[in-house]
Amino acid sequence: MKDIKCECGHVNPHGTVLCEACGKVFDEQSKDKSLLDMRYEGSARRSQTYNKSIVDKIWNFFSSVKVGVWLIVITLVASAAGTILPQEMYIPPTMPAEEYYEDQYGWFGKLYYELGFNNLYSSWWYLVLIAMIGISLVICSLDRVVPLYKALKAQRVTRHEGFLKRQRLFGTSENVIEQDIAGVRERLKAKRYHIREENGDxxxxxxxxxxxxPYVNHVGLIVFLIGGMLRFVPGMYIDKVLWLREGETKVVPETDGQYYVANEKFILENYDKERDKTFEAAIDRAGMVVKNYQTNAVLYKRVGPAIPGEKPELKKVKEHAIRVNQPLKFEKFALYQVDYKLDELNTMFFSLTNKSSGKTFGDIKINLYDPKPKYDLGNGYQVEVLSFFPDFEFAESGEPTTKSRIPNNPAFVFKMTSPEAPNGETSFVAIQQTIEPLGDNQYKMAFKGIETKNVTALTVRKDLTIWIIMLGGILFMIGVIQGAYWNHRRIWVQHKNGEIWIAAHTNKNWYGLKREIESVLANTKINIPIDQIESQKVDKEGV
Amino acid sequence: MKKRRLVMRTTILIVLAAAVAYTLYANLTKDNRMKVEVGKQAPDFALVDMEGEKHKLSDYKGQGVFLNFWGTWCKPCEAEMPYINNQYNHYKDKGVQVLAVNVSESELAVNQFAERKGLDFPIVIDTDGQVQAAYGINPLPATFLIDKDGKVVKYHTGTLTESTVREFMEKIKP
Structure with missing residues (x-):
């Protein structure tokens, strides 16, 4: 593995195709071609030349653009597969995921679950794919940008004949007067070319x-990936949901018990046909259209130290109406409106009623979150709650039981004591259902009504990575613009064999380069260089 | 020159591999990353029991604490209650305290449950969920074993048998 010394005196790294300085062709295969492959200036991509240790082998694997493209294709296919069925975080929490997928989608759902596609975007193999794309980006870029930079830096003004001849735009002219060349020089300068001269060339x-x-663009992508990676660092990114009933005050998760938030009221407004005449037709067509989801929230800060469980001393920080995209912000946190549940049962009213006379002996109000064991109605009338099932169902054994602590379907066993029945009568009361297990009662608990409360769900969000991700996005765009809206153009005007040779190269937009050359060479005796590709076939790369 | 290149490449690859390894590790452990880690100090809390007596965890320094989180609707919780009660009566004079933290239910539901099951140990209700949040409770039942120095010795979720309860109590006996 030796360096190559060119006849011009420049020493090139092993694997170089074109001399970095003068452009002489080293590669035997290229010598036979009429045009040069100018990618990376014919510089030696190191990875292609050293292949010795395991480190080199890993490096070379990731340095391949082919590998990079395949990684991207595989990731795209995998990402698409993740959208065939809903991800686990979006399925209703009514049953466990392993049952849900099979139940809903049959054998395909089962397979989907077993292959781990239910949590695809956080599965280890998906992350490995993304990581490999990241590694491929870093190594591909490093492996190309360094030699390219060196080759462009080392290039000399005077180029080898073989190099000039094999450029796509090439032309020769005889009997050119020096004045013409000076004119060309001036016009090139006017077109903002940097001119270097060497022996009149x-x-x-x-x-x-x-x-x-492209490399700036890749740096942007890598910064973006680093931002994504930082989300896994504890404390950098928080995304939690907090359910809050009207009137409730709860600690904001992940604030170390420092902040509390209260839901004063949850409001759901629809567009009103009468008031918003403009929308009448739309409302007729679409039915109810929500105008506003709003939580009137109050933020509190804990004063002094408090240990969990003890009633904290709270100081009001601020009030804020949380609407969609109008979060309540404090420190690095933001509380967003995300979900709601209307009319959750909260209180039930009953009245103790004599079944035959219909006479009532007092009403009771039962807070379903804190029912009292006994309600005394005076004059020897009393109601005891023997059992309370907030979310009632019959167990397999036939026993009444509760599914959860939320009063979705409350049921009670009451013991009603009255002067006529001093030992009490037992009655099982559920919604639209009354059972008198110990024979006919004289009294009943007549259902009077309910009170409901709305529940709001707030997203608790803290994201310290967003600036890094935005920076990555900005760098990405700068790279795209830099590579897309400017062209790297070079024009060589050189004395060879008593003639004037003109060769030109651009990394894109050959049409633009040709027009520029035409205007520069106008009114001179120098021939316009010929497009050696177009002379064979139609230019595909044109504008 | 060649050596420098090898060092360079190795360094870059190691940095990249470390970043990837950390990301994978952090991602795969994020679901079971406990708020309360075994070997660490258990977060202090103070709750009032059904008799109106205040229980502060740090007041039990010098004793082992069998900390159980439960709900009346949770069948496995219900199943293990009698075992805990038996062993509580056996170990209460040997320096092991049982604290059963109910997860935000009504006093009525808890009292009736305790009565039906004949539970003797102190039951406290974590009404606003602060203690559950501090311990990162999910799912139920959840049991923490806290030794006489206030350190978490073990975390267990799922039903306990009588022999496991005994084994647990033995573990934290001072």
Missing amino acids: LLAEKGRFSRWG
């Missing part, structure tokens, strides 16, 4: 920085 170059566009 010219190299005009502009827009070299466009070549760094």
Whole structure:
């Protein structure tokens, strides 16, 4: 593995195709071609040349663009597969995921679950794919940008004949007067070319920085990935849901018990046909359309130290109406409106009624979150709650039982004591259902009504990574613009064999380069260089 | 020159591999990353029991604490209650305290449950969920074993048998 010394005196790294300085062709295969492959200036991509240790082998694997493209294709296919069925976080929490997928989607759902597609985007193999794309990006970029930079830096004004001849735009002219060349030089300068001269030869170059566009873009992507990675660092990213009933005050998760939030009221407003005449037709067509989801929230801060469980001393920080996209913000946190549940049962009213006379002996009000064991109605009338089932169902054994602590379907066993029945009568009362297990009663608990409360759900969000992700996005766009809106153009005007040779190269937009050359060479005796590809076939790369 | 390149490549690959390994580790452990870790100090809390007596965890320094989180509707919780009660009566004079934290239910439901099951140990209700949040409770039942120095010795979720309860109590006996 030796370096290559060119006849021009420049020492090139092993694997170089074109001399970095003068452009002489080293590669035997390229010598036979009429045009040069100018990618990466014919520089030696190191990875392609050293292949010795395991480190080199890993490096070379990731350095391959082919590998990179395949990684992206595989990731795309996998990402698409994740959208065939809903991800686990979006399925209703009514049954466990392992049952849900099979129950809803049959054998395919089962397979989907067993392959781990239910949590695809956080599965280890998906993350490994993303990580490999990241590694491929870093190594591909490093492996190309360094040699490219060196080759562009080392390039000399005077180029080898073989190099000039094999450029896509190439032309020769005889009997050119020096004045014409001076004129060309001036006009190139006017077109913002940097001109370098050596023994009367010219190299005009502009827009070299466009070549760094893809690498800036890749740096942006890597910064973006780092931002994504930081989300896994504890404390950097928080995304929790907090359910809050009207009138409730709860600690805000992940604030170490420092902050509390109260839900004063949850409001759901619809568009009103009468008031918003403009929307009448739309409302007729679509039915109810929600205008506003709003939680009137109050934020409190804990004063002094308190240990969990003890009633904290709270100081009001601020009130805020949380609407969609109008979060309540404090410190690095934001509380967003995300979900709601209307009319959750909260209180039930009954009255103790004599079944035959219909006479009532007092009403009771039962707070379903805190029912009292006994309600005394005076004059020897009393109601005891023997059992309370907030979310009533019959167990397999036939016993009444509760499914959860939320009063979705409350049921009671009451013991009603009256002067006529001093030992009490037992009655089982559920919604639209009364059972008198110990024979006919004289009294009943007549259902009077309910009170409901709305529940709001707030997203508790803290994201310290968003700035890094935004920075990545900005760098990405700068790279795209840099690479897309500028072209790296070079024009060589050189004395060879008593003639004037003109060759030109651009990394894109050959049409633009040709027009530029035409205007520069106008009114001179120098021939316009010929497009050696177009002379064979139609230019595909044109504008 | 060649050596420098090898060092360079190895360094870059190691940095990349470390970043990937950390991300994978953090992602795969995020679901079972406990708020309260075994070997660490158990977060202090103070709750009032059904008799109106205040129980502060740090007041039980010098004793082992069998900390159980439960709900009346939770069948496995119900199943293990008698075992805990038996062993409580056996170990209460040997320096093991049982604290049963109910998860935000009504006093009525808890009292009736305790009466039906004949439970002797102190039961406290974590009404606003602060203690559950501090311990990161999910799912039920959840049991923490806290030794005489206030350190978490073990975390267990799921039903306990009588022999496991005994084994647990033995573990934290001072």
